[in-house]
Amino acid sequence: MSVKGSLEVVCGPMFSGKSEELIRRLRRAKIARQKVVIFKNGLDDRHINAYEYVVSHDGNKIEAHPVHDVTDVKLIARHLQADVIGIDEVQFFPKEIIRVICDLIELNKRVIVAGLDLDFRGVPFGPMPILLAIADKITKLQAICSLCGIDAHFTQRLVNNEPAKYDDPIILVGAQESYQARCRECFSIDKRAEL
Numbered sequence: 001m002s003v004k005g006s007l008e009v010v011c012g013p014m015f016s017g018k019s020e021e022l023i024r025r026l027r028r029a030k031i032a033r034q035k036v037v038i039f040k041n042g043l044d045d046r047h048i049n050a051y052e053y054v055v056s057h058d059g060n061k062i063e064a065h066p067v068h069d070v071t072d073v074k075l076i077a078r079h080l081q082a083d084v085i086g087i088d089e090v091q092f093f094p095k096e097i098i099r100v101i102c103d104l105i106e107l108n109k110r111v112i113v114a115g116l117d118l119d120f121r122g123v124p125f126g127p128m129p130i131l132l133a134i135a136d137k138i139t140k141l142q143a144i145c146s147l148c149g150i151d152a153h154f155t156q157r158l159v160n161n162e163p164a165k166y167d168d169p170i171i172l173v174g175a176q177e178s179y180q181a182r183c184r185e186c187f188s189i190d191k192r193a194e195l
Contacts, residue, residue: 005105009131011117012141013155015181020056021139022086022114027062029084029110037082038064039073041092043171054088064088070096074103083110090115091125092171098127102134120157120179121166123193143181152181156188163188 010021022038029036040054053061064086065076070093077085085104090097090113104111117132117140119125132138142151157164157179166189182188 005107005109005111006136007101007105007131007134008110008112008137008139009128009135010112010114010139010141011128011132013116013118013143013152013181014179016141016143016152017056018114018116018141019054019088020058020060021141022088022112023054023056023060023062025112026084026086034083034110035081036084036086037077037080038062038086038088039067039076040064040088042066042068043092054086062086070094070100073097074100077104077109078107085109085111087111087113088115090131091117091119091128093127095127095130098130098134101131116155118154119170120155120164120168121170121189121193122154122187123195125170145183145186146180147186148183150183152183152186154182154184154187156180156182156186163190165189166191166193 010018012018026036026038038054052063052066054064055061067073073087101111113131115128116125117128142153145152
């Protein structure tokens with residue numbers, strides 16, 4: 001009987017520690033002498049001089065390959081003979097990343113992805129719903145609501161210190177200047193999604 005790979009998904013709102021948890025798991029795999037490769041979407045260039053790193057909000061970082069084409073994930077992972085593949089901010093990738101991840105799992109690879117499960121409107125984000133459905137293990141993290149201090153599950157986008165409108169562009173890379181973690185009670189959007 002052949003051993004299959006696995007998929008671990010780390011999700012939650014911004015400021016919940018997703019990248020931190022991804023980095024922790026990948027460092028443990030390296031300690032276990034497994035070959036590890038990490039990817040991030042080339043779109044996410046928030047950190048100056050860190051374009052080739054996954055960087056957590058509290059400054060921890062790990063080397064990563066920025067990619068613009070999802071097929072590069074599989075090609076690079078195979079070329080480097082990686083046992084463990086990490087992908088940060090997976091919600092920014094097109095849905096084709098799902099097939100790439102499934103192919104890696106079939107090649108007996110451990111794939112660990114981290115990303116926002118909901119966009120700023122409170123709508124499931126990009127490939128995340130399917131990845132959550134097919135995952136072997138899910139870790140859903142919470143942040144702290146920036147308004148009331150309880151567990152936060154939502155990411156609030158702000159424009160001029162006011163909640164963004166539902167019809168605003170979905171992707172806007174940023175950090176504290178544009179986003180806050182919010183609980184369900186404090187989360188605000190001008191109209192609800194029709195799912």
